[in-house]
Amino acid sequence: MEQHQSATQRPASRLAVGVVSAGRVGATVGAALTRAGHRVVAASAVSDASLARAARHLPGAEILPPPDVAAAADLLLIAVPDDAIAPLVASLPVRPGQIWAHTSGALGADVLRPAREAGALTLALAPAMTFTGRDEDLERLQGISWAVTGEAEARFVGEALALELGGEPEHVEEADRARYHAALVYAANHLSTLVNDAVEQLRAIGVAAPERLLTPLVSASLDNALRHGDAALTGPVSRGDAGTVARHLAALEGTGVEYAYRAMARRTAERALASGRLKSADAEGLLDVLAHPEKEETSE
Template structure:
């Protein structure tokens, strides 16, 4: 494997002319990361004012062109458009045999680029395990992250080499597993944002002036503990089987819009606590009754 990866890395090491379709939050930053790795972004597509501003900031040497012209100018075509648009785009752009086509979707594998592969391109799915907000720190956050790599053997090795060049760690994900892989990341990252903002709304509603400051140490410690210690990091009333407290929580949250979410997550937390031995079956009985009762009442 090391010899194969070393051999594959020779292709990116030749310094490629990169085309970016399009210069959105992801494409502009990954294009900048490729520039930092020594490649040269020669062209990008950018329709909106925000995309043009990102291209000017992150891809200053790139000529703004229509997508077919970007593809024609590139040795490495970076496709960073919404997932549902990739297939149609891949079928519409010109292909030069020997080109490298890369898309950044976490949910899709390399198969969506089959029209380019059938026309002689190397195709690889190369998705950064990172969230992009459009802020300046996005580029710095790429250092050391994982990149999900999917493709046939030669293309996959080239994708791994690109990830390493950008300061990341390649993680091979099979074509059939991309949706599950992406679902796991969305479940963790996107839902954390929703949960934190929902909690901030509840605190704000009872008069807490700066809920973000109040929650920051607690939420940061909880995330750190979860990543370090797994289920051993579970604390709180559910892991203790404290049914009375959970019942009071559900009563207080009734009518807020998040009571059902709280109930579902409490049930899932109880399941994990039971499976890991953090919660005894005898202590869980009352808790599970409260959670089941709230479900019946909601009906």
């Protein structure tokens, strides 16, 4: 118990933070660490956009090359694309006793193994949030979950940092990181694609403000799904209304959206069947329409 307390209290001291790099995630998390009482002393930034973000969110940070950022930090925050983490780690100096954390949702702490073997405390600390590069990103960190992966002491430090940042730590095993991240991407990124596709279809038929039209519907659907699971499912698939689904597919032909509609309708039918929302007898015609495009019929 004493070990747990000392480890979790470690980030409570004022840490010198280095950020590599000042992209959408790095600049925002760096700003959140500043708000929690730490000092971002150095950051790397190359593009005009990154330099602007560093100036706005990390005003006290000296802009330095990544090796110099690492050398200056007690806590090194690595916020670069997933595939860039391993080669970056191999190129940076390590000071024993440093804390190294990356923000990738898909990768665990093992990608930081060279730093751990050199004496650093290493962890994966990924915010369950999407980042747009706008100022509201910082406020959206309040109350979110942070996926924490690392060995015992590192995990305790990650949990403490998540709490300091106003969030909730969620321990994710090393082997589960890819599946964890896939779930988040499936929900967040695909939702954006679905909504934007719907907006384009409505705009194409002359709806002047499709965003306004969709906001209450999509907001209610999301709230119902999170509150009630499969019991919230409504619509033609849950009713087994094959004729309506066939008309939808015909109307969407040539837009590119019909392929996504067909795939999601199949998955929706599977969930509706498994949860008892859709009866097997009612599903036969629907599944036939979804499985065989040539059998789609439209009413005249």
